Amino acid sequence: MNNDTENNDTGKRLLTLREAYRLALTIADGEAGLLKRSLLLFALSFLAQGCAYLCFYPLLQALFANPPDPRAAGWWLTAMAVLGGVDLCCRWLAHNFDYTGAIVDVTHQLREKLGDRLRRMPLEALSGHRTGDLSATLSLCVDNAVLHMGVVASLILQTLVVPTVVIVGTLWADWRLSLVLVLLFPLAVPIYRWRRRSSHEEKKEVARAYADVESDSIEYIQGLPVLRAVNQVGEKSDRMQASIATLRVAQANGLIEATMPALLMSTLVELGLLTVLALGTYRVLGGTCTVPVLAALLVMISRLSEPLAIFVNVTTVLDVVESSFARIRELLATEDLPVLPAAGQPDRYSITFEQVDFAYKGQESKALAQVSFSLPPNSLTALVGPSGSGKTTVAKLIMRYADPQSGLIRIGNCDVRTLQQETLMSCLSVVFQDVYLFDDTIFNNIRMGRPEASDSEVEAAARAAYCHDFIHQLPQGYQTRVGDIGGSLSGGERQRISIARAILKNAPIVILDEPTASLDTESEVEVQRAIDTLVRNRTVIVIAHRLSTIIKADSILVIADGRLVEQGTHAQLLAQRGRYCQMWEVQQRAKQWSLHKARP
Structure with a gap:
């Protein structure tokens, strides 16, 4: 009960960076150790990058000295090169999570977990999900939840670590200019929260719209013969058109919501640059600051402007990850029907109902x-x-x-x-009124009843179901593909193949x-x-x-x-x-x- 409440609360508020970190480790599962190593290497990389920027202070002071000090400038250039090399190496090793295929293994393992959950899920719970919704969860949601992790983590760490190092280092060079930066950066917080709030709902709406479009697309494609017969295709297909229109509106709203915060963040960065320039110029003219210090700070701020400007949009990817994983978590949280302790195999195959009451989920009657x-x-x-x-x-x-x-x-x-x-x-063997055959060969559709059956046993089952003769007349015989849902066969032929499958299962x-x-x-x-x-x-x-x-x-x-x-x-x-x-x-x-x- 507590877990459900916690999940619901999380769904109503913004995902914090700490929660995003824990969520990433949950998603990574068996590869969580490699993900932690990757994040640590990214942090070291950006720490080295920030220290390399700080080398601009002594480097420019050496170059602007009277007379210039080339020896000192050389040392600081060497330090910048070494720190740049550390940055490059750490970042290269950090991206091993992506490049070595570990992230692909995570998506594979996650899909295997979902597949196992679908296989064991109670049929009543399974029937509550639309096919397209499940398809979107297995494909799009898994990719959104996993494939963004490495890139987003690196950009977020770069935006947090590098400016922090620069501000701390600037305290040593000129604490007044550093104070200006300290006061400006908190102004980004309300912009960040504004964008995250709108993005949080928008990403859930887009995810729902995508799932509806996928479900309606599958239904539309499978029902095209009927839709054509009643002349309800194209613009006349109201349900499909409505789903597409809803997705269009959700995407358009998302773009509109994203534009203003991004512009404000860019404006804030420019404002910070102009403020430092104005204050620095005033202090240079007053003799309380040197030109090299001001020039170095302006170079660093200009280098930081791009990651800061895109930070707002990058962090909204967290909402994509959260929204996608919420759908994954919903499936994974579905519990199996409990198996009570008792005695294995039935001694005979009678069937008994004793005072059975049953109501479908969500129905009172x-x-x-x-x-x-x-x-x-x-x-x-x-x-x-x-x-x-x-x-x-x-x-x-x-x-x-x-x-x-x-x-x-x-x-x-x-x-x-x-x-x-x-x-x-x-x-149990079950023969349904509406037969479902998989888009595979006739042979494999029959053999599904007992995968270890020999070729001769499959053919014997087909003969017993009186379908060997019509199969033999097909161009490729038992190797003929039946098409989507067995669409290339007649109703009677599909039914007999279904019965052959049941006979083979025995x-x-x-x-x-x-x-x-x-x-x-x-x-x-x-x-x-x-x-x-x-x-x-x-x-x-x-x-x-x-x-x-x-x-x-x-x-x-x-x-x-x-x-x-x-x-x-x-x-x-x-x-x-x-x-x-x-x-x-x-x-x-x-x-x-x-x-x-x-x-x-």
Whole structure:
């Protein structure tokens, strides 16, 4: 609870340099030691640079002496060269964090952590994120959080260390002029804070806008066939246009917000230069300051003007890093579903629900209420009921999409909460209504069911799913790429490949989410043949809408409003004259109406 509060507080205020340092070490993780070494070398580099600037005082005094002192000038030039060499060497070694690939290793490790978190994240939590948002986090946010670290650290240290050394050194040369610099530099603080406040919100807005554009772009591209069919492409695609417009406004506001503070900082630097020049000239004329001291100070201020002028804009990159890492941290903070201590593998593959209550996150109404049933092993059970009644929720909870608020779900003798994710999923094969195939070969899409399977086992699974023949007719056979989401194949072909994948996995429990609902008659016959092979000697759950397809089920569960209202065989439920009988009669009347309508 405290951590959440702390994170929320941090999100509302500016990230300090100390917090930015800690954040950088958190991001660097295993490479934190190398990052610390890099920052130390940068600090030494800029310390040497500041000392090199201070050599202008004695150097110009030696040159302007009467007579000039070339020997002393030579020594100070040598000192400047040595300090310049130290600056160059330290900076070169400090950039090893970038040049040796360590920073790339950090991004790689961070993406691996995110990938592992996505793989283990509860499906309920995963479904709360848009695809484009996750994609932006894995790509843009990781790069923003990591790749800026070395450059930003060096510029911030240069802006802090070098002026501090110069001001301290100027105390020795002329404390009055040094005091002017000490008084001028604090004026940069309110400008810095002003820019950071506006940047803090602006960077979060831009990050959100980028994520929305990426999400809407993916949705737009995948939905282009539908959008074209309804003539909602280009300027007519309201959602996509709105996302792009929002990003444009966010970027434009960011540029406007950045301009004024940068101009004010540049003005402040020029003001400091003019003030030192005016005061120094007055003191030179009064005989209390020498021309070499004034000239040296003016040279140093002019050299410092550029890093000071860009300091305001550079530090806003901290907000980019913070905003990006906040999204990363949100994903990494998502907790796994707890695995309770118990006994490993189920002894058999029955499925039991005991007084299960479940409500989806953020919803008050229950998706399931006091649901209890027991399905024996090697049985075929159908889940029927109106849309939104809770059928899919039952299937999701078996897969441990989330844990119920109360009640118990068992596979055999094991509470599903005691099974490791890998163990649970090894027990299940799932065939969804909307098949997802990866943009890879047909062979690899099938082999995904069991990656260690041999070529002959993959082909045997394809034959069992009645898809070997159509695969064999393709130009490259099993090596044919299926395209994005399997777009190069028909619905029936995709469904049969999905079933082949499930057959190859050979799990003892099979969940079918109305796999033939969207197919034509011919494809449905082929897919049904493949399903018949898949379900042999397994515990099978079928989510069904067409009741004619589940007449032979061993048991039918009728679910309405999240409750189990009836259970029995087809004949038993018809005899009860209840909810199932009403659904059956409605579908039969609709079928008869269609037949009469089709007659000439």
